[in-house]
Amino acid sequence: MLLIYTGNGKGKTSACVGQAIRAMGQGMTVAFGQFMKRHGQAGEQEMLERLLGERFRAGGKGFLRREEDRPAHRKAAQELLQWAEDTLPQVDMLVLDETLYALGYDIVTRDEVEHLLELAEPQGRHLVLSGRGLPDWLAERADLVTEMNEVKHPWQKGVQATRGIEF
Template identity: 65%
Template sequence: MILVYTGDGKGKTSACTGQTVRAMGQGMKVAFGQFMKRDGQAGEQTMLAQWLGPRFLAGGLGFLRRDEERPAHREAALRVLDWAREQLLEVDMLVLDESLYALGSGILLREEVEDLLARTRQQDKHLVLSGRDAPDWLVETADLVTSMTEIKHPWRAGIKAAPGIEY
């Protein structure tokens, strides 16, 4: 199955982490990669690294802020993509957090994501993708799509990100 967690609200990475825990609880082998996030940025990374060992990779450089950073981000994305292709051969489920951010910013290409989708289906595996702005072609292709919608968020009231809540 192809699962997509998208939308402008909080909870996409949390949904990916929950999906990972659920699959592991069913005895499935899972790999979890993050495209934009650097290692050591968020609490879930600590736990995923403990649970998954080398099947966890936070391979990003942070979010793309300036266009001159694009080549370095593209290189990092290609490293995560190569890792993901290798993992897909070994696991039942591959989770790629912030893959849609990478896709939307042009760091990942549509044909690269389509190749992963095809490999997933050919190998009868599960692929979980997350990030804002899932493109229509992906929504059409996916088996399950959930959109997180922000109703209210504390940062709009000037409250800073909190450990264990935001990261």
């Protein structure tokens, strides 16, 4: 199955982590990769690394803020894509957090995402993707799409990102 967590609201990564935990609780083997997020950037990374070991990779360079950083982001994305392709045959579920962000900023290509889908389907592997900006072509291929909608958020009142909540 292809499962996608998207939208402008908070909770996409949390949903991915929850999906991974649920699968592991059913005896499934899970790998979890993150585009964009640097190692040590977010609280879930510590726990995922403990649970998954080599099957966890935070492969990003942070969010793309300057065009001159694009080559480093692209290189990191290519390395994570190769890790994902190499890991896929060894797992029941592969989670790739922030794929849609990377796709929307041309850090990964449609062809690269479609290639992973083509590898996962015949092997019976579940693929879980997340991020903002779900393209129509990917929504059509998905078996499940959940959209997180922001109703209220502390940043609207000027509250900075909170440890343990946003990161």
